[in-house]
Amino acid sequence: MRSDDHESFQRRIDETLAGEIAVGEEESLREHLGSCTQCQEYLAAGTRVIAGLGGFSFDVDPALQEKVYASISLRAQRIESRQPSRRRMAWICITALLLSAAGSFIDLQFGGLIASVLDMHRTQMRHGLLTFWILPSFCFLLLFPILPLLSHRKERVL
Amino acid sequence: MFEYGTTLAASVNSDTQQIARSLRQGNVIFLQQLVGQYQYRLVRYLIYLLGRRDEVDDLVQETWLRVLERGSSYNGRSRFEPWLFTIARNLAIDHLRKGRTFSLDSNDEGEQDTALQTPASHAPSPFTLAARTEDAERLAGSLQLLEPIYREALVLRFQEELSLQEISGVVGAPVATVASRIYRGLRTLRSRLEGGNHEI
Numbered sequence: 001m002r003s004d005d006h007e008s009f010q011r012r013i014d015e016t017l018a019g020e021i022a023v024g025e026e027e028s029l030r031e032h033l034g035s036c037t038q039c040q041e042y043l044a045a046g047t048r049v050i051a052g053l054g055g056f057s058f059d060v061d062p063a064l065q066e067k068v069y070a071s072i073s074l075r076a077q078r079i080e081s082r083q084p085s086r087r088r089m090a091w092i093c094i095t096a097l098l099l100s101a102a103g104s105f106i107d108l109q110f111g112g113l114i115a116s117v118l119d120m121h122r123t124q125m126r127h128g129l130l131t132f133w134i135l136p137s138f139c140f141l142l143l144f145p146i147l148p149l150l151s152h153r154k155e156r157v158l
Numbered sequence: 159m160f161e162y163g164t165t166l167a168a169s170v171n172s173d174t175q176q177i178a179r180s181l182r183q184g185n186v187i188f189l190q191q192l193v194g195q196y197q198y199r200l201v202r203y204l205i206y207l208l209g210r211r212d213e214v215d216d217l218v219q220e221t222w223l224r225v226l227e228r229g230s231s232y233n234g235r236s237r238f239e240p241w242l243f244t245i246a247r248n249l250a251i252d253h254l255r256k257g258r259t260f261s262l263d264s265n266d267e268g269e270q271d272t273a274l275q276t277p278a279s280h281a282p283s284p285f286t287l288a289a290r291t292e293d294a295e296r297l298a299g300s301l302q303l304l305e306p307i308y309r310e311a312l313v314l315r316f317q318e319e320l321s322l323q324e325i326s327g328v329v330g331a332p333v334a335t336v337a338s339r340i341y342r343g344l345r346t347l348r349s350r351l352e353g354g355n356h357e358i
Binding site for chain 2: 011014015017018019020042045046048049050051052053054055056057058059060061064065067068069071072073075076079080
């Protein structure tokens with residue numbers, strides 16, 4: 001058999017060992033291996049190499065695992081401390097919602113009364129409540145769920 | 159003929175989903191279990207990649223910290239190992255680039271110019287120290303001299319049993335390139351085992 005035929009089959013042997021050979025080529029390779037001693041030896045040598053790679057056993061320092069555990073715990077604590085807890089977030093959102101609602105209620109029910117006591121026009125009173133109470137509360141309500149996401153994105157970039 | 163059966167479909171299952179869920183939640187206990195489960199394989203991979211032992215422990219530690227910080231990016235739709243090794247590989251490359259002129263990756267698609275070696279260590283070869291069989295002892299010297307990208311391909315294929323597609327994802331090279339690296343690595347080591355001299 002010509003040497004380039006052997007090279008072709010040896011290439012297929014490599015493909016088989018790497019797990020890449022097509023089904024049709026594998027069949028023709030089987031047939032060839034049935035009669036070609038050279039390629040049989042080539043396959044055997046490749047198999048032996050792969051088996052040889054399994055003959056290594058690397059020492060792992062037992063202290064490394066403990067060291068990794070400790071560093072993971074420490075890093076997790078730092079990450080946790082940078083993120084507001086969910087419960088705190090929930091309370092802040094509820095408070096912001098209640099403040100928004102309270103401000104709106106006061107404006108609707110008592111706006112006229114407060115305006116007359118303070119000698120202000122009703123519209124001015126409403127604008128004041130909106131600007132300094134209702135809108136800031138509402139903004140807190142919207143922003144606080146978003147802030148952790150923004151800080152998390154910043155951490156990932158870093 | 160034997161097969162290195164791909165187990166991708168079987169592996170993408172509830173286990174990987176559980177890993178993804180736990181990493182997303184930042185479950186430290188679960189992560190520590192992963193450390194125990196994958197530590198040796200991670201060490202082995204980095205030794206094969208770097209060809210040395212002395213810097214591996216720090217990289218292993220850094221890899222797990224990176225897993226903790228970026229756990230939410232693992233979606234559980236593929237096996238955990240390729241994702242883990244990708245992180246380790248990127249850290250190893252960053253480590254090599256800091257103040258050094260070496261690279262793991264070949265700049266030539268045809269791989270005529272193979273990647274530069276990592277700097278020679280005066281410490282004994284980790285492969286020589288780790289060899290437990292006669293064939294492994296014979297392969298140790300060649301493995302040390304083999305290009306990192308070929309060693310990497312060999313360990314990922316034949317020790318970690320990753321598919322060519324998975325290896326391609328880890329190393330960032332086309333499947334054909336990965337296959338070529340495996341062939342060249344095998345041929346070099348084969349000739350060594352047979353006692354011949356093969357130009358690396």
